[in-house]
Amino acid sequence: MIEITNLHKSFGDSQVLRGVDLTVHQGESLTVIGGSGSGKSVLLKHIIGLLFPDMGQVSIDGKVVNRLDEAGLNEIRKKFGMLFQGAALFDSLTVWENVGFALAQHTKLSAKEIRELATQKLALVGLKGIEDKMPADLSGGMKKRVGLARAIAMDPAIILYDEPTTGLDPISADAINDLIVDLRKKLGGTSVSITHDMQSAYKISDRIAMLYKGQIQETGTPDEIKGTSNPIVRQFITGSAVGPITAE
Numbered sequence: 360m361i362e363i364t365n366l367h368k369s370f371g372d373s374q375v376l377r378g379v380d381l382t383v384h385q386g387e388s389l390t391v392i393g394g395s396g397s398g399k400s401v402l403l404k405h406i407i408g409l410l411f412p413d414m415g416q417v418s419i420d421g422k423v424v425n426r427l428d429e430a431g432l433n434e435i436r437k438k439f440g441m442l443f444q445g446a447a448l449f450d451s452l453t454v455w456e457n458v459g460f461a462l463a464q465h466t467k468l469s470a471k472e473i474r475e476l477a478t479q480k481l482a483l484v485g486l487k488g489i490e491d492k493m494p495a496d497l498s499g500g501m502k503k504r505v506g507l508a509r510a511i512a513m514d515p516a517i518i519l520y521d522e523p524t525t526g527l528d529p530i531s532a533d534a535i536n537d538l539i540v541d542l543r544k545k546l547g548g549t550s551v552s553i554t555h556d557m558q559s560a561y562k563i564s565d566r567i568a569m570l571y572k573g574q575i576q577e578t579g580t581p582d583e584i585k586g587t588s589n590p591i592v593r594q595f596i597t598g599s600a601v602g603p604i605t606a607e
């Protein structure tokens with residue numbers, strides 16, 4: 360469904376992606392792990408066509424993202440829902456307006472219909488009766504849930520999660536993991552997540568891929584990754600200061 364081939368991306372002198380190869384199959388939940396600044400968000404932005412590669416390509420259902428015109432890109436983007444790092448809600452909009460934002464932009468539904476759909480999506484993420492609240496009135500965990508309700512508003516075929524648990528306390532983080540698993544059971548679909556939270560990666564993934572030095576070092580099921588003999592992956596998943604990876 361998503362095929363990433365030899366993807367290269369630099370910003371100035373810094374080579375962030377140096378030949379990423381990765382395939383995400385229909386219906387699977389794949390998580391990319393890696394340290395801060397390793398290029399996880401940059402990779403995700405290439406999948407959704409917010410960044411374009413210097414070399415290599417991303418194709419979605421056989422269509423090469425970096426060869427599409429603006430209309431083609433808009434078509435592709437409709438397949439995706441994205442939970443941004445830090446939820447990225449619009450502070451001046453209410454909760455239901457945030458959730459319904461894409462519906463207001465891309466459909467002809469009335470405000471009343473959008474509000475009803477927003478209420479349904481909020482119920483799916485376990486939130487009731489907060490439609491008229493402002494983002495500033497919500498806890499971190501609730502903001503993530505609202506961000507998630509917004510990500511699924513258009514019934515996307517693919518959901519992208521950028522650090523879904525980062526910045527949350529361990530209990531709220533685990534509740535978000537459970538919610539991601541639960542949504543997948545209810546809605547199906549394919550998802551790509553990025554995280555440096557291994558507990559989250561183990562819980563939500565069918566497969567895990569580790570990004571380091573601009574390339575995918577290893578890909579495997581959670582059990583395969585737990586049992587890896589690759590010293591880079593081993594050091595990362597055990598969070599050790601000793602090994603081939605040096606702290607920044």
Ligand SMILES: Nc1ncnc2c1ncn2[C@@H]1O[C@H](COP(=O)(O)OP(=O)(O)O)[C@@H](O)[C@H]1O
Nearest residue numbers: 370373375393394395396397398399400401402
């Ligand atoms: N639009 C951009 N312009 C310049 N540098 C960028 C841009 N986006 C990301 N970078 C750089 O690319 C590197 C990887 O960033 P990112 O993908 O956000 O890391 P992470 O793995 O933490 O998500 C960082 O050094 C970051 O500063």
Ligand SMILES: [Mg+2]
Nearest residue numbers: 399400444522
């Ligand atoms: Mg990031």
